[in-house]
Amino acid sequence: xxxxxxxxxxxxxxxxxxxxxxxxxxxxxxxxxxxxxxxxxxxxxxxxxxxxxxxxxxxxxxxxxxxxxxxxxxxxxxxxxxxxxxxxxxxxxxxxxxxxxxxxxxxxxxxxxxxxxxxxxxxxxxxxxxxxxxxxxxxxxxxxxxxxxxxxxxxxxxxxxxxxxxxxxxxxxxxxxxxxxxxxxxxxxxxxxxxxxxxxxxxxxxxxxxxxxxxxxxxxxxxxxxxxxxxxxxxxxxxxxxxxxxxxxxxxxxxxxxxxxxxxxxxxxxxxxxxxxxxxxxxxxxxxxxxxxxxxxxxxxx
Numbered sequence: 064x065x066x067x068x069x070x071x072x073x074x075x076x077x078x079x080x081x082x083x084x085x086x087x088x089x090x091x092x093x094x095x096x097x098x099x100x101x102x103x104x105x106x107x108x109x110x111x112x113x114x115x116x117x118x119x120x121x122x123x124x125x126x127x128x129x130x131x132x133x134x135x136x137x138x139x140x141x142x143x144x145x146x147x148x149x150x151x152x153x154x155x156x157x158x159x160x161x162x163x164x165x166x167x168x169x170x171x172x173x174x175x176x177x178x179x180x181x182x183x184x185x186x187x188x189x190x191x192x193x194x195x196x197x198x199x200x201x202x203x204x205x206x207x208x209x210x211x212x213x214x215x216x217x218x219x220x221x222x223x224x225x226x227x228x229x230x231x232x233x234x235x236x237x238x239x240x241x242x243x244x245x246x247x248x249x250x251x252x253x254x255x256x257x258x259x260x261x262x263x264x265x266x267x268x269x270x271x272x273x274x275x276x277x278x279x280x281x282x283x284x285x286x287x288x289x290x291x292x293x294x295x296x297x298x299x300x301x302x303x304x305x306x307x308x309x310x311x312x313x314x315x316x317x318x319x320x321x322x323x324x325x326x327x328x329x330x331x332x333x334x335x336x337x338x339x340x341x342x343x344x345x346x347x348x349x350x351x352x353x354x355x356x357x358x359x360x361x362x363x364x365x
């Protein structure tokens with residue numbers, strides 16, 4: 064009996080180093096995996112940031128360094144005068160004001176109209192509601208070039224051409240199929256108990272949408288707003304078609320006119336590109352938490 068006890072104790076003591084070796088090996092594998100993943104992500108970040116860095120570097124170069132071979136990655140002398148020339152050559156601040164006005168008008172109109180339509184699809188009970196929702200989603204398959212000419216003829220007949228009304232007013236009534244889908248999926252995750260409590264307090268459908276659904280959907284609304292700000296800020300085709308004067312032009316159209324008239328001043332062109340890009344980066348930097356939260360919540364619960 065004593066011999067069996069000694070043998071069992073010896074086997075137990077021999078098994079401890081094996082388990083310890085297995086744990087160390089597993090821990091080392093996890094560390095190596097994390098290092099490999101971080102290296103891959105870092106490589107991707109560097110590849111993505113190279114064009115942005117080159118844009119900033121060219122905006123600070125002189126004409127000789129731009130056309131140098133091999134390329135100059137770090138300017139010898141920072142030419143901040145390129146930014147001054149880019150701002151003063153064209154009415155930059157007027158274009159900036161027009162772009163802000165156009166972007167805010169589109170964002171406000173899209174958020175209000177898309178959330179109201181999404182609320183109807185998520186909460187109201189109507190015949191063939193799901194069929195109508197599928198028809199709205201089906202419009203996502205229509206390329207913009209198909210509806211470009213009919214929209215232009217419609218706005219021309221209404222007397223809105225040229226001007227900003229074709230770029231702003233449809234946002235207050237269209238909403239966009241993708242925005243409606245995104246908000247509808249988020250509204251579906253909100254418990255119906257809120258609706259019952261609001262009706263007991265005497266709220267109608269409009270008050271339910273305004274006082275209950277919108278405050279609870281702040282992350283999703285922020286996501287829709289950021290998407291539309293980016294799209295409106297970078298929109299080129301709409302201003303090119305409906306805006307015919309420099310007084311009402313936007314930054315995207317202004318940089319095109321700058322390139323066409325003053326080509327090939329690449330340093331000033333890149334300086335203007337940096338100035339146009341910075342507001343979007345700043346907006347995303349301050350709103351990234353709410354933006355990511357809206358995407359994650361909508362993706363999981365939807």
